[in-house]
Amino acid sequence: MRIALVCTEKLPVPPVRGGAIQTYIDGVLPFLSARHDVTVVGRTDPALPDREAVALAGPSLPQGRAGGGTVRHVRLPAEGGAESYGDRAAAFLATERWDVVEIFNRPAFVERIARAAPGARLVLSLHNAMFAPHRLSPAEARRILARVDAVVTISDFIRGSIARLYPEYAGKLRTIRSGVDLERFRPGPSPQSEALRARLGLAGRPVVLSVGRLSAKKGIHVLLEAMERVLLTHPEAVLVQVGSRWYGRDDADAYVQAVRQQAARLGDGVRMVGYVPYHEVDAYFRLGDLFVCASQWEEPLARVHYEAMACGLPIVTTDRGGNAEVVEEGRNGLLVRPCHRPEGFASAIQALLDDPDLRRRLGAEGRRMAEESFSWERVAREQLAVLEG
Incomplete structure (x- = not known):
């Protein structure tokens, strides 16, 4: 499959400046790229090229190929804030064909990306309470939830906050808690x-x-x-x-x-x-x-x-x-x-x-x-x- 992961406009991938979402994406890339063609859409950064293909070493899932795969990074300017960045991400996605697009923490991007990538399955990954009423009106929230195929949340707390507001979409929600590099982060001094x-x-x-x-x-x-x-x-x-x-x-x-x-x-x-x-x-x-x-x-x-x-x-x-x-x-x-x-x-x-x-x-x-x-x-x-x- 051809998969696009659309990060937020806040910080770049890999997490050269930190960031929980960026660390999450970086952590799963060796496994995803071992089985699929993966492109990460993120923001530009002075420390990183605007376009690059990175060969990832590392373990794969048992059903995947041995080792990691190659991941393409497409980095777009973040000037103008989330709305402008979202437009740039959609414009890039419209130039290619995608099987799945996963959008991280920006429900407001869903409808424009749906237009840019017709036929792709859309997955929304939520790391914050982005469906709180002060962020999205009920009408907007229901349109977005109706359009996506699945919503992944990093905690039951986030999942529950959406399910309580929009119980008719509870079946689309799934908690996938984050992870950690168990080799880098280990007990004892270094x-x-x-x-x-x-x-x-x-x-x-x-x-x-x-x-x-x-x-x-x-x-x-x-x-x-x-x-x-x-x-x-x-x-x-x-x-x-x-x-x-x-x-x-x-x-x-x-x-x-x-x-x-x-x-x-x-x-x-x-x-x-x-x-x-x-x-x-x-x-x-x-x-x-x-x-x-x-x-x-x-x-x-x-x-x-x-x-x-x-x-x-x-x-x-x-x-x-x-x-x-x-x-x-x-x-x-x-x-x-x-x-x-x-x-x-x-x-x-x-x-x-x-x-x-x-x-x-x-x-x-x-x-x-x-x-x-x-x-x-x-x-x-x-x-x-x-x-x-």
């Missing part, structure tokens, strides 16, 4: 993580790790307030916060400035690392002793949970949105309820710092869960079942 530990002055100190963008909905301010309490009982602990306001940049808005001032008051108890390229972020996971996600919003299901599990880290997270679908209380992590109370985070962090055996047990179970359920091979197998109809 040469890179040990070098980071030395550079950041972390020798002999328990590391509380957080990886995420610096925005109010990600709750970094709540975690920093929690660390004030943690440092009273565990002054040797240190929070390592990886992330910036947006992928690929370290400029500061008012929130980031406030968070940096808050962190400065904790002195040696915090390292604000800033933006880290995605190909380097695994080294930070491998120097952590526990992982914290302080989401304050209805998180679709943050992919950092998969990465922390793969690295054998016990997880402290909120039950907002889809997070609790992969983090079970007392099995591979601890859940903080309600999410806005820093004392809840402090108590969970202190419990893990006080009990090395608990940390090891939760972390080991997380790695086992990642190996069993969250490989890219599993994601690709389920995605192929949808694409192949």
Whole structure:
């Protein structure tokens, strides 16, 4: 089959600047391209050519050819925002014939792509609550859901939010949770993580790790307030916060400035690392002793949970949105309820710092869960079942 994967206008594929959707696409490409002719339509980036064909090495699904295949990348300008980019994507698709087009996180593209690729099966892949009423009117939503052949969501939370609004289309919805590179993200230190530990002055100190963008909905301010309490009982602990306001940049808005001032008051108890390229972020996971996600919003299901599990880290997270679908209380992590109370985070962090055996047990179970359920091979197998109809 000839398959087109249409990424959003936000970030390029491969994920040279990060991005959950971009990482998802990149993770399944070796498996999809082993069986089909795959083209990725994405945005341009200074680090990448506008057109290229990439031969992918790697394993295939049992029914596929040995090794990966060749993937074509067609990168289009993102100037003018989503609407202009969507028009460019549709114009490109109209120049060739497609068997299947999978559209990532942009339901608004569906109708124009349907016109551009007549006869193609259309699959909509949702990584956020894109059918919320403030995003799409009921009339628009029903037209889109009627036009697509299937809707893939990354969590039951996202799937359920659509099914509740439009129950007549529930049969088109399927959850396919994301995955993680189990070789890159694995338990134990690496040469890179040990070098980071030395550079950041972390020798002999328990590391509380957080990886995420610096925005109010990600709750970094709540975690920093929690660390004030943690440092009273565990002054040797240190929070390592990886992330910036947006992928690929370290400029500061008012929130980031406030968070940096808050962190400065904790002195040696915090390292604000800033933006880290995605190909380097695994080294930070491998120097952590526990992982914290302080989401304050209805998180679709943050992919950092998969990465922390793969690295054998016990997880402290909120039950907002889809997070609790992969983090079970007392099995591979601890859940903080309600999410806005820093004392809840402090108590969970202190419990893990006080009990090395608990940390090891939760972390080991997380790695086992990642190996069993969250490989890219599993994601690709389920995605192929949808694409192949």
